[in-house]
Amino acid sequence: MTPEAVLRAVAPRLLRVCRGVLGPGxxxxxxxxxxxxALVQALPGFRGESSVETFATRxxxxxxxxxxxxxxxxxxxxxxxxxxxxxxxxxxxxRSAASSPAAELRLIVSSLLGVLPTVQAQALLLRFVLGCSLxxxxxxxxxxLNTVRSRIRLAREAxxxxxxHDERLRVLVEEDEVA
Amino acid sequence: MPESTDRLERAVAxxxxxxxxxxxxxxxxxAAMIDAALKPPPGGHSxxxxxxxxxxxxxxxxxxxxVVVAAVALLSSGAEPTSQTLTRFAPEPPAAIVPRxxxxxxxxxAPVLHATAEPQPNRPASRPAKPRPDPTSxxxxxxxxxxxxxxxxxxxxxxxxxxxxxEADRLYTDLQAxxxxxxxxxxxxxxxxxxxxxxxxxxxxxxxxxxxxxxxDPRGTLSEEALVGRAEALQRLGRSADARDAWRSLLARFxxxxxxxxxxxxxxxxxx
Numbered sequence: 001m002t003p004e005a006v007l008r009a010v011a012p013r014l015l016r017v018c019r020g021v022l023g024p025g026x027x028x029x030x031x032x033x034x035x036x037x038a039l040v041q042a043l044p045g046f047r048g049e050s051s052v053e054t055f056a057t058r059x060x061x062x063x064x065x066x067x068x069x070x071x072x073x074x075x076x077x078x079x080x081x082x083x084x085x086x087x088x089x090x091x092x093x094x095r096s097a098a099s100s101p102a103a104e105l106r107l108i109v110s111s112l113l114g115v116l117p118t119v120q121a122q123a124l125l126l127r128f129v130l131g132c133s134l135x136x137x138x139x140x141x142x143x144x145l146n147t148v149r150s151r152i153r154l155a156r157e158a159x160x161x162x163x164x165h166d167e168r169l170r171v172l173v174e175e176d177e178v179a
Numbered sequence: 180m181p182e183s184t185d186r187l188e189r190a191v192a193x194x195x196x197x198x199x200x201x202x203x204x205x206x207x208x209x210a211a212m213i214d215a216a217l218k219p220p221p222g223g224h225s226x227x228x229x230x231x232x233x234x235x236x237x238x239x240x241x242x243x244x245x246v247v248v249a250a251v252a253l254l255s256s257g258a259e260p261t262s263q264t265l266t267r268f269a270p271e272p273p274a275a276i277v278p279r280x281x282x283x284x285x286x287x288x289a290p291v292l293h294a295t296a297e298p299q300p301n302r303p304a305s306r307p308a309k310p311r312p313d314p315t316s317x318x319x320x321x322x323x324x325x326x327x328x329x330x331x332x333x334x335x336x337x338x339x340x341x342x343x344x345x346e347a348d349r350l351y352t353d354l355q356a357x358x359x360x361x362x363x364x365x366x367x368x369x370x371x372x373x374x375x376x377x378x379x380x381x382x383x384x385x386x387x388x389x390x391x392x393x394x395x396d397p398r399g400t401l402s403e404e405a406l407v408g409r410a411e412a413l414q415r416l417g418r419s420a421d422a423r424d425a426w427r428s429l430l431a432r433f434x435x436x437x438x439x440x441x442x443x444x445x446x447x448x449x450x451x
Binding site: 007015019023024033037040105131 | 187192193195198205212216
């Protein structure tokens with residue numbers, strides 16, 4: 001299989017991962033391109049310990065995460081007003097757009113991603129936002145399954161604590177069966 | 180895993196679904212990105228994530244055609260990577276591994292790729308040699324009948340996320356037929372409708388499903404998504420006047436929706 005074929009197969013997933021980390025927009029698209037370049041460069045060293053898709057997802061996650069950190073640093077240098085209460089750059093998940101419960105939930109999750117320890121934040125993103133299985137996350141993070149469970153449990157507890165303060169979202173979590 | 184946890188996961192996934200889903204123009208964007216990734220500029224690629232990488236792919240959109248020759252040359256020459264990235268992601272020297280495609284059993288929309296290489300002897304103990312069944316998989320994945328509407332909804336969502344679209348469609352339909360009074364069935368209409376509209380190209384069925392959700396649960400948590408979907412389905416069916424009204428309904432109910440700019444644009448474009 002040529003690199004081109006590999007890239008064609010995994011590119012949509014990489015873009016999805018980048019949008020999950022950075023929100024839709026040019027930042028995510030730039031990160032996706034960087035991820036594809038990194039994948040081309042890393043493919044010769046790929047040892048087949050996981051699927052190529054998992055390998056590529058790991059690269060995209062790291063690339064997008066670095067971009068997110070740079071964006072946060074850039075915004076805090078240029079305009080402290082752009083920062084949310086938790087030090088996370090609101091960006092695409094703008095507070096002004098949080099008129100619906102879904103938008104509010106996006107905002108809270110995005111905020112949490114900026115304050116949780118990176119490994120927990122990435123586990124939260126992979127599991128909750130991108131819908132990865134525990135096994136997939138274990139392979140992407142290259143850690144044992146129980147470690148993934150622990151990280152997700154801690155991240156979930158943090159999320160639940162946030163939601164407990166929001167009457168609208170507490171109801172959403174308890175009563176809604178959002179797909 | 181407690182039920183409340185499952186609901187929370189689904190709620191978050193649904194909240195992000197539209198934002199991270201494929202968008203119009205993605206195909207061209209990705210083709211250009213792939214082209215750019217395979218065509219190293221003079222002097223090599225800058226390290227990805229270095230923060231200064233220029234956006235090359237927009238210039239390539241519309242050029243068309245991918246550079247197969249460059250890809251083949253990269254493999255056949257065994258070219259050494261030139262950036263720090265390889266060091267980070269692949270600490271060992273490049274191996275002569277050529278991945279092959281193993282098509283999934285169902286719906287080959289998202290090929291699963293595996294390398295042909297034998298497992299490395301230094302595989303960490305925590306990593307299984309062969310894929311194990313996912314303990315979190317739904318009963319349907321294990322061939323068991325599901326009598327719980329929540330479990331059925333979960334299985335349908337998992338199938339949709341795994342791009343097993345036909346299976347997801349069947350599970351949603353099954354859920355709505357067998358447990359029509361359940362909250363899971365009512366809620367399932369929105370992701371099902373989105374699947375019908377975006378993937379299965381059945382806008383009339385999608386319109387029915389969005390409308391059914393709004394009729395039963397006009398102020399439900401997914402009503403914003405249902406209003407957007409309804410408007411898009413009407414557009415897809417060529418019912419411009421009805422679509423315009425649907426976009427107005429969205430704006431009346433959710434004036435600050437993330438979809439508001441789209442709604443304003445569609446209303447303006449539909450103006451006679």
